[in-house]
Amino acid sequence: MRQIILQGLEQVYSKLFHMIAEFLPRFLVMLIIVLIGLLVALVLRYILGGVLGLTKLDRVAEQSGASRVLRMAHLPSMSALLSRSIFWVTWLAFLLVGISVLGIPGFQEQISRLFRFLPEVFVAILIMFLGVAIANFLSRTALLAAVNAGHPSARILGWSIRFVIWILAITMTLEELGLARHTVISAFSILFGATMLGLAIAFGLGGQDLARKALERYFGDAKKDREKDKEPQPL
Amino acid sequence: MAEDTFLADDLLRQLMSVGEVDLLVGVSSHNAADKLGEAVQAIERCFQQFFVRQRVVIVNIDGGDKEPPQDDPAASPVANPAQTAETIVPRQGITSLRTINRVTANYSAPPSPGTALRTLLAAADLLRARACAVVAPATCSLTPDSIAKLLRPAYQDKFDFVAPLYSRHKFQGLLARNLVYPMCRAVFGAAIRELYTDEWGFSGRLAASCLNQNVWHEEAIQTRPEAWMALSAISSNFRCCQTFLGEKPPAARGPATDIVEVLRQTVGTLFWCLETRPSLWLDAEPSPSVTTFGPDHELTTERSDLDPHRIFAMFRTGVTELEPILSSILHPDTHVEIKNLVAIEEGKFRFKPDLWVRTLYDFAASYHHSVINRSHLVQALAPLYRGMTHSFLLEHSDSSPAEMEASSEMLCSEFELQKPYLRERWKTKVEVTS
Numbered sequence A: 001m002r003q004i005i006l007q008g009l010e011q012v013y014s015k016l017f018h019m020i021a022e023f024l025p026r027f028l029v030m031l032i033i034v035l036i037g038l039l040v041a042l043v044l045r046y047i048l049g050g051v052l053g054l055t056k057l058d059r060v061a062e063q064s065g066a067s068r069v070l071r072m073a074h075l076p077s078m079s080a081l082l083s084r085s086i087f088w089v090t091w092l093a094f095l096l097v098g099i100s101v102l103g104i105p106g107f108q109e110q111i112s113r114l115f116r117f118l119p120e121v122f123v124a125i126l127i128m129f130l131g132v133a134i135a136n137f138l139s140r141t142a143l144l145a146a147v148n149a150g151h152p153s154a155r156i157l158g159w160s161i162r163f164v165i166w167i168l169a170i171t172m173t174l175e176e177l178g179l180a181r182h183t184v185i186s187a188f189s190i191l192f193g194a195t196m197l198g199l200a201i202a203f204g205l206g207g208q209d210l211a212r213k214a215l216e217r218y219f220g221d222a223k224k225d226r227e228k229d230k231e232p233q234p235l
Numbered sequence B: 001m002a003e004d005t006f007l008a009d010d011l012l013r014q015l016m017s018v019g020e021v022d023l024l025v026g027v028s029s030h031n032a033a034d035k036l037g038e039a040v041q042a043i044e045r046c047f048q049q050f051f052v053r054q055r056v057v058i059v060n061i062d063g064g065d066k067e068p069p070q071d072d073p074a075a076s077p078v079a080n081p082a083q084t085a086e087t088i089v090p091r092q093g094i095t096s097l098r099t100i101n102r103v104t105a106n107y108s109a110p111p112s113p114g115t116a117l118r119t120l121l122a123a124a125d126l127l128r129a130r131a132c133a134v135v136a137p138a139t140c141s142l143t144p145d146s147i148a149k150l151l152r153p154a155y156q157d158k159f160d161f162v163a164p165l166y167s168r169h170k171f172q173g174l175l176a177r178n179l180v181y182p183m184c185r186a187v188f189g190a191a192i193r194e195l196y197t198d199e200w201g202f203s204g205r206l207a208a209s210c211l212n213q214n215v216w217h218e219e220a221i222q223t224r225p226e227a228w229m230a231l232s233a234i235s236s237n238f239r240c241c242q243t244f245l246g247e248k249p250p251a252a253r254g255p256a257t258d259i260v261e262v263l264r265q266t267v268g269t270l271f272w273c274l275e276t277r278p279s280l281w282l283d284a285e286p287s288p289s290v291t292t293f294g295p296d297h298e299l300t301t302e303r304s305d306l307d308p309h310r311i312f313a314m315f316r317t318g319v320t321e322l323e324p325i326l327s328s329i330l331h332p333d334t335h336v337e338i339k340n341l342v343a344i345e346e347g348k349f350r351f352k353p354d355l356w357v358r359t360l361y362d363f364a365a366s367y368h369h370s371v372i373n374r375s376h377l378v379q380a381l382a383p384l385y386r387g388m389t390h391s392f393l394l395e396h397s398d399s400s401p402a403e404m405e406a407s408s409e410m411l412c413s414e415f416e417l418q419k420p421y422l423r424e425r426w427k428t429k430v431e432v433t434s
Helices: A002-055 A057-064 A066-072 A078-101 A107-148 A154-177 A181-206 A208-219 A221-229 B009-018 B033-050 B113-127 B144-155 B174-188 B204-211 B219-223 B225-235 B259-276 B308-321 B323-329 B332-342 B353-369 B374-379 B382-395 B401-417 B419-427
Strands: B023-028 B056-062 B100-106 B131-135 B161-169 B200-203 B240-247 B291-293 B298-300
Touching: A002 A057, A002 A078, A057 A066, A057 A078, A066 A078, A066 A107, A078 A107, A107 A154, A107 B308, A107 B323, A107 B374, A107 B382, A154 A181, A154 B308, A181 A208, B009 B100, B009 B113, B023 B033, B023 B113, B023 B144, B033 B056, B033 B100, B033 B144, B056 B113, B100 B113, B113 B131, B113 B204, B113 B219, B113 B225, B131 B144, B131 B204, B144 B161, B144 B200, B144 B240, B161 B225, B174 B225, B174 B259, B174 B353, B174 B382, B174 B401, B174 B419, B200 B204, B200 B225, B204 B225, B219 B225, B219 B259, B225 B240, B225 B259, B259 B353, B259 B374, B259 B382, B298 B401, B308 B323, B308 B332, B308 B382, B323 B332, B323 B353, B332 B353, B332 B382, B353 B374, B353 B401, B353 B419, B401 B419
Parallel strands: B023 B056, B023 B131, B056 B100, B161 B240, B161 B298, B240 B291
Antiparallel strands: B131 B200, B161 B200
């Protein structure tokens, strides 16, 4: 009896020893990969920060209004955000490669799926960034034009343009990520169509006079000129 | 010649047949072909009356026309070198002893004042003209005397830049009076009242200097090159003067009367000059006044049908609706003060000079720091300019020209007094959290 127990323990010890002997080198390889990854990520972050500084990306982001959105979300500047992103993405990639070296069953498949998904995440982030930048630029353009032309409710016009472009950008982002693709497209179509129809009905039924005035204002150059006359000649 | 590849072969051929000249007058006939004939006649009479012995040339910069006239006197590709003044205009007593050459430059590039001026400068440089003038038939009522007044200081008195001065209605030219003139005077030390104008004079030396600068692709130069030329003259220590030309003709309908477009062209160019030449103004001291031929200023006081109520309403709406944009441009304290102005009753409204100056300096600094798109930034100034205009109309409804001039001087002093504020804002960016 005692002999059997000792033999069992010996077998377990032997297996454990073999497992540890097999695992330790892999673990060391993983650590080395992770450390190299950390080093590479830091270097890439430093290089990207320098390159983005030279390209004056922050200035472009500031002008397009994207920085404003980042500030609202308590995020750092655009170049800092991209530098940090490249650091984390690189390090995460090395980390995953390192973990895959451990040879944990089932993990390989998950990691390769994650790698396949990364480009889509990048494209989605890019779409969202461009969407926010374009929405801010166009809404500001519309707002300024409406205010300087003396139109009432200029801010509503600006917000409407921003809202529509945001919705479009979010829809495209979710579609790129493949999240509830059909639901998102259907929801967008319904929402956009309903909004436009609602506006058209509201304008047609409730704002006939306003519509006439607006058309007169847009196409009646003579009246426009008369209104300009009431301001002093600037130069 | 600085730009020997810029001019078209046809124009070069015409210029070479002219040879060297003493005086050159450039006319931009873009979309003003119907008035070109009158302009050319006025220039020729000027030469015949005031510059009889000088070698002269008229250069028509033709950027195309929607409706070319049937008989355009300067539209012929060139001047026949043998064609004399007598054949162009009838004899009127004294006539020129020299040939009055006429050259037409057709350029294929999109027509713009910048391209027209560049062509003119290149022609002046090639012909070694000693004095030049630019006149615009579309907006100005040209007389031989006014053209001579632009040429004479550069030709006889060795000035390099000759700015015009006009007699104006007291409520006209408020952008120049309340913004462009005082700000340029304080910042650049350039006490030139009319920086944005359609007619001015310059020397051949200044033409060559400006031609050599690599700025002609800039949008600011393409739209309003004259202010840049004046500032270039000041910065390079060229001699500048002003000459009184008489009454300022009212601007024709079009972009010249659209306040947003005018702001983009004038203030946009001014901010661009600040941006591109910080070394010129950051440590510059106010310069002594510029030599002036004729009266320094003249105001008339006829009735006008301005609508201050509408202007004030647009100021109010603008400040309210553009709050998020203004908050990113203005210093928080300045923004609070402007928001407080909106609540004031229309009759008691005053845009104080110190607040106006700080507002403009905030805009200039924000343009430098690119806090938002620069075109948007300049457009956002329109409601505030309307506020200042309304305040000005109320304050000076019964003022005499002397009182208005005193008020203008006070505003200039305020701009100079607060220049350190601009320097500080220029060098340090105020982070706006929203």
